[in-house]
Amino acid sequence: MTVLVSERLTIAVEGDVPVVRRRARELAQAAHFDAFASAAITTAASELSRNALVHGGGGYAVVEHVSDGLREGLRLVFVDEGPGILDIDRALRGGYSTGRSLGLGLSGSRRLVDEFHVETSLGKGTRVEVVKWARFRR
Numbered sequence: 424m425t426v427l428v429s430e431r432l433t434i435a436v437e438g439d440v441p442v443v444r445r446r447a448r449e450l451a452q453a454a455h456f457d458a459f460a461s462a463a464i465t466t467a468a469s470e471l472s473r474n475a476l477v478h479g480g481g482g483y484a485v486v487e488h489v490s491d492g493l494r495e496g497l498r499l500v501f502v503d504e505g506p507g508i509l510d511i512d513r514a515l516r517g518g519y520s521t522g523r524s525l526g527l528g529l530s531g532s533r534r535l536v537d538e539f540h541v542e543t544s545l546g547k548g549t550r551v552e553v554v555k556w557a558r559f560r561r
């Protein structure tokens with residue numbers, strides 16, 4: 424995998440969420456995402472940023488424009504040093520929230536991307552990595 428652009432964005436206040444979202448959308452355009460794929464990755468970018476902020480107490484995102492030699496895509500990584508996800512299986516199934524919310528951010532994001540990995544450790548934090556590829560063309 425070749426990394427064409429890589430940026431680290433701090434997630435510390437509510438206003439950082441739309442910044443991550445906007446950068447994801449700009450990189451999706453650079454990677455030739457169509458409108459559906461761009462909407463999908465920007466939605467995942469805001470949901471996962473908001474989770475890092477609200478549940479993880481803040482952290483950072485790494486947004487990257489990548490290529491595997493055949494396709495261009497986006498890799499987004501969200502890192503926090505919060506409490507970790509208590510019940511990761513339930514959280515991934517959806518409809519489970521420790522807040523007063525729908526509990527669809529994590530499960531919905533998973534469906535919107537091509538690759539999805541969560542590492543979470545109680546008391547230590549959470550790292551979510553997603554990759555989405557532009558549809559092959561040329």
Ligand SMILES: Nc1ncnc2c1ncn2[C@@H]1O[C@H](COP(=O)(O)OP(=O)(O)OP(=O)(O)O)[C@@H](O)[C@H]1O
Nearest residue numbers: 474478479507514520521524525526527528529549
């Ligand atoms: N970064 C994180 N750190 C700790 N817990 C998390 C993190 N991300 C998710 N969780 C836990 O997983 C649950 C499910 O997350 P999910 O994003 O699906 O729902 P939500 O954030 O509660 O609601 P919403 O539908 O508004 O996103 C959360 O309620 C929270 O308990």
Ligand SMILES: [Mg+2]
Nearest residue numbers: 470474528529
């Ligand atoms: Mg959420």
